[in-house]
Amino acid sequence: xxxxxxxxxxxxxxxxxxxxxxxxxxxxxxxxxxxxxxxxxxxxxxxxxxxxxxxxxxxxxxxxxxxxxxxxxxxxxxxxxxxxxxxxxxxxxxxxxxxxxxxxxxxxxxxxxxxxxxxxxxxxxxxxxxxxxxxxxxxxxxxxxxxxxxxxxxxxxxxxxxxxxxxxxxxxxxxxxxxxxxxxxxxxxxxxxxxxxxxxxxxxxxxxxxxxxxxxxxxxxxxxxxxxxxxxxxxxxxxxxxxxxxxxxxxxxxxxxxxxxxxxxxxxxxxxxxxxxxxxxxxxxxxxxxxxxxxxxxxxxxxxxxxxxxxxxxxxxxxxxxxxxxxxxxxxxxxxxxxxxxxxxxxxxxxxxxxxxxxxxxxxxxxxxxxxxxxxxxxxxxxxxxxxxxxx
Numbered sequence: 001x002x003x004x005x006x007x008x009x010x011x012x013x014x015x016x017x018x019x020x021x022x023x024x025x026x027x028x029x030x031x032x033x034x035x036x037x038x039x040x041x042x043x044x045x046x047x048x049x050x051x052x053x054x055x056x057x058x059x060x061x062x063x064x065x066x067x068x069x070x071x072x073x074x075x076x077x078x079x080x081x082x083x084x085x086x087x088x089x090x091x092x093x094x095x096x097x098x099x100x101x102x103x104x105x106x107x108x109x110x111x112x113x114x115x116x117x118x119x120x121x122x123x124x125x126x127x128x129x130x131x132x133x134x135x136x137x138x139x140x141x142x143x144x145x146x147x148x149x150x151x152x153x154x155x156x157x158x159x160x161x162x163x164x165x166x167x168x169x170x171x172x173x174x175x176x177x178x179x180x181x182x183x184x185x186x187x188x189x190x191x192x193x194x195x196x197x198x199x200x201x202x203x204x205x206x207x208x209x210x211x212x213x214x215x216x217x218x219x220x221x222x223x224x225x226x227x228x229x230x231x232x233x234x235x236x237x238x239x240x241x242x243x244x245x246x247x248x249x250x251x252x253x254x255x256x257x258x259x260x261x262x263x264x265x266x267x268x269x270x271x272x273x274x275x276x277x278x279x280x281x282x283x284x285x286x287x288x289x290x291x292x293x294x295x296x297x298x299x300x301x302x303x304x305x306x307x308x309x310x311x312x313x314x315x316x317x318x319x320x321x322x323x324x325x326x327x328x329x330x331x332x333x334x335x336x337x338x339x340x341x342x343x344x345x346x347x348x349x350x351x352x353x354x355x356x357x358x359x360x361x362x363x364x365x366x367x368x369x370x371x372x373x374x375x376x377x378x379x380x381x382x383x384x385x386x387x388x389x390x391x392x
Contacts (some may be wrong), residue, residue: 006135006136006138006208007135008016013036013128014128014349014353014354015036015185015349016024017353018035018337018347018349018350018353019069021334021337021338021350022250022341022347024339025338025341025342026342027341027342027344027345027347028341028343028345028383029343029344029345029346030342030345030386031345031346031347032344032345032347032374032378032381032382033234033347033374034346034347034348034370034371034372034373034374034379034386035347035348035349036044036349036371036373036380037177037242037298037324037369037373038247038371038373039190039241039242039245039246039247039324039373040245040373040374040375041245041296041373042245042296043244043245043246043300044244044245044246044286044289044292044293046285046289047178047285047286048280048287049247050278050281050282051279051281051282051347052280053281054277054278054281055257055278055279056288057276057277057280058276058277058278059273060275060277062275062276062277062280063272063274064091064265064268064269064272064274065091065092065093065094065265065268066091066253066274066275066280067093067277067280068254069280069284070093070280070281070283070284070287071088071091071093072088073092073283073284073287073288073336074253074287075087075088075091075212076092076287076288077287077288078221078255081216081219082219082220082221082222083222084222084225084236084255085253086221089254089258089261089373090256090257090261091253091254091261092253092254092261092264092265092268093251093252093253093274093275093280093358094237094251094252094253094254094275094284095240095250095251095272095273095274095275096239096241096250096251096252097205097207097237097238097239097241097251097252098127098129099238099272099273100252100253100254100322101127101129101171101203101205101239102132102133102136102238103129103264103267103268103271103272104131104132104203104235104254104256104264105130105133105134105136105137105169105203105261105278105384106133106136106137106267106390107263107264107266107267108169108201108235108260108263109133109134109137109139109144109168109169110168111137111138113165113167113168113200114164114165114166115137116166117138117140117166118137118139118140118166118167118168119134119139119140119141119142119163119166119167119168120137120139120141120142120167120168120169120170121142121144121154121156121159121163121167121169121170121171121200122134122138122141122142122143122154122171122329123143123144123145123146123153123154123171123173123176123179124143124145124146124154124355124356124358124363124364125146125179125351125354125355125359125363125364126143126146126171126173126177126355127173127177127205128354130171130266131143131356132228134169139168140166142159142167143156143216143355143356143358144156144159144162145358145360145363146176146179146181146363147363148170149288151157151181152176152180152181152327153172153174153176153177153181153183153187154172154212155168156191157190157193157194164194164197164198165198165201167198167200167359168200168201169200169201169202169203170191170194170200170201170202170203170204171197171202171203172188172191172202172203172204172205172220173204173206173208174188174204174205174208174209174217174220174322174325175204175209175212175217175320175321175322175323176205177205177325177354178319178323178327178351178354178364178367178369179210179321179325179327180319180320180321180322180323180325180326180327181246181316181320181321182212182217182218182321183217183218183323184218185218185223185226188204188218188220188223188224189223189226189227192220192223192224192227192229192233192234193215193227193235195229196229196230200233201232201233201234201235201260202233202234202235203235203236203237204219204221204234204235204236204237205237206218206219206220206236206237206238207237207239207242207243207252208242208322208323208324209243209322210242210243210293210297211242211243211322211323211324212297212321212323213301213304213319213320213321213353214321217322220234220236221234221236221255231256231258232256232257232258232259232260233255233257234256234257235254235255235256235257235260236254236255236256236266237252237253237254237294238252238253238255239251239252240252240283241287241288242323242324242361243278243293244286244292244293244296245292245296246282246286247283249279249283250275250279251275251279251280251282251283251286253289255283262283267384270313279334294347299376300324300372302376303324303379303380304319304320305373305374306376306379306380306383307319307326307372307383310380310383310384310387311328311383311387311391314387314391315329316328316329316348317329324371324373325369325370325371325372326369326370326372327367327368327369328367328368328369328370328386328390329366329367330366330367330368331366332365333350333351333352333353333365333367333368334350334352334366336348336350336368336390337349337350337368339389339390340368340385340386340389340390343389344385344386345385346382346386346389348368348369348370348386349368349369349370349371350364350367350368350369351363351364351366351367351368351369352364352365354369370382370386372385379385
């Protein structure tokens with residue numbers, strides 16, 4: 001039986017690869033998982049009561065695009081966070097950002113661009129759904145290094161004109177996963193100008209936007225309005241997974257131009273999975289409350305401070321501007337992850353598993369990603385063991 005060739009060069013997902021690397025070896029101590037970006041701070045205390053009060057909602061089909069009440073609340077949050085008004089017809093509720101990123105690519109990427117195979121521009125390292133969405137369409141994924149030399153943000157303007165003229169979509173993640181770099185307003189404005197010049201859309205994955213160290217990251221939609229960009233050129237994706245410590249709620253949203261949203265909603269009507277009504281009620285409360293977000297962010301600040309103390313003097317170490325990962329330099333990420341597991345029981349993710357081999361090599365090879373999601377004491381212990389194992 002034949003299978004699609006377009007997926008033939010796709011590597012295994014990061015976590016099955018990690019299990020193959022580590023699970024045949026015994027841990028060298030009490031296991032500490034610092035791999036997956038699954039928040040472990042307390043969820044808001046209002047989640048249970050709201051869910052219990054709305055259980056009857058599981059007995060009806062939910063509206064495909066989101067309830068009017070939830071869309072209104074999300075519009076209000078955007079207004080408070082970014083100072084701009086976004087009408088409900090430019091919003092759609094998602095089952096997490098991964099679903100939205102994939103389906104929006106399917107809905108908005110053309111089969112051809114200027115009569116040729118379109119390109120999809122992807123930062124390298126990256127969230128793997130970007131590449132899978134491009135390959136599903138038969139588009140050409142172009143992996144653009146996001147390294148220390150470029151401030152851990154992709155330099156799309158450096159690409160050849162031919163690649164840019166075929167570009168249909170450029171992805172940007174800010175704060176970046178895994179490096180934690182925040183794209184400043186100037187970077188986003190330049191990217192929008194490049195998109196206008198070469199006629200492509202910009203998809204901004206902003207699911208870490210509420211976890212920051214010094215200042216709230218600017219949003220693409222905010223910058224787009226400030227520079228007068230075409231609303232159809234922009235789509236942003238947000239989630240409650242990181243913001244509200246609710247990865248299992250699977251609730252987020254996409255905001256885009258009116259015509260773009262018509263296409264995204266049309267695809268969702270046939271192929272999507274709308275969020276159950278009780279979960280939409282919980283999401284309403286989450287987007288309206290900032291107290292639990294600030295409390296969670298304060299816990300990350302404590303762990304950032306601990307990390308700065310533990311890794312003081314380590315060459316190449318720097319705290320992220322946002323998100324909750326450390327992107328730590330090592331000689332070889334796979335070798336470091338295996339050594340760390342076998343000698344201490346601390347489990348981290350090799351950076352190469354989040355990147356692709358491209359011209360110049362794999363930009364994640366010399367890094368490990370370390371998630372600061374566990375309680376503070378456990379995180380301190382893991383970071384200290386990591387330092388003593390790999391850097392002393």
